[in-house]
Amino acid sequence: MDKINIAIDGPAAAGKSTIAKRVAAALNMIYVDTGAMYRAITFAHLNNKEIPFNELVNQLEIKLINEKGQRVLLNDEDITDRIRENDITENVSFVASQPEVRAFLVELQQMMTRDKGVVMDGRDIGTTVIPDAELKVYMIASVEERANRRLLDNESRGIASSYDQLIADISERDHLDMTRDISPLTKAEDAVSIDTTGLSIEHVTDKILSLAEERL
Ligand code: CDP
């Protein structure tokens, strides 16, 4: 097979986007961060709370530009850094539970994967967006390790947070994502589980690359 799609799902801060970016670069594939798309709609919602979701999504054009990592443009405004801030993180699971938001983004994501060659990370990629992906990975890590990782991420971005608050926030977001009505976070039956607790980025990347080579 000359082209495959790779779906990477899992809870917050499991290492999905870091690893997905490296896998995509190594295999010359396109990386798509679907969490950033839900965050972009959350940004629009917080600025326009009076607009119902079915109308809001029709006013939005989301672009992911592969430049200096991945830049996120909403109606041509660069919101890459803004969507990592606490108010977005606190509201994103609510916005992502809205049927109109999911329908809009899943359709967009399916268009992006139609020609294959995509590494896509999120919560419902292996179950809903690309159920026929050639490789599906379900990435997990202990909540303590995930909170520590996110603490470092936030420090480097200048975002205030504490370990205890992150444990609470991550646990709540995981719960909301796993229990929502539409395409909740769950492992696809045919996904390979990888527990990244205590594993280096290089180790996990190599493991996924060797799984991908088997499919290619
Ligand atoms: O990077 P982090 O793990 O903090 O989250 P993210 O990947 O940026 O995703 C933010 C939120 O978007 C998740 O907590 C989910 O509520 C939602 N999401 C989703 O519902 N479906 C996806 N495919 C991706 C993200």
Ligand code: CDP
């Ligand atoms: O995309 P997701 O929310 O699943 O996680 P991420 O943003 O890729 O990773 C969260 C943080 O954990 C990043 O700072 C990564 O560098 C770090 N990480 C790690 O320390 N060890 C790993 N095996 C994977 C990620």
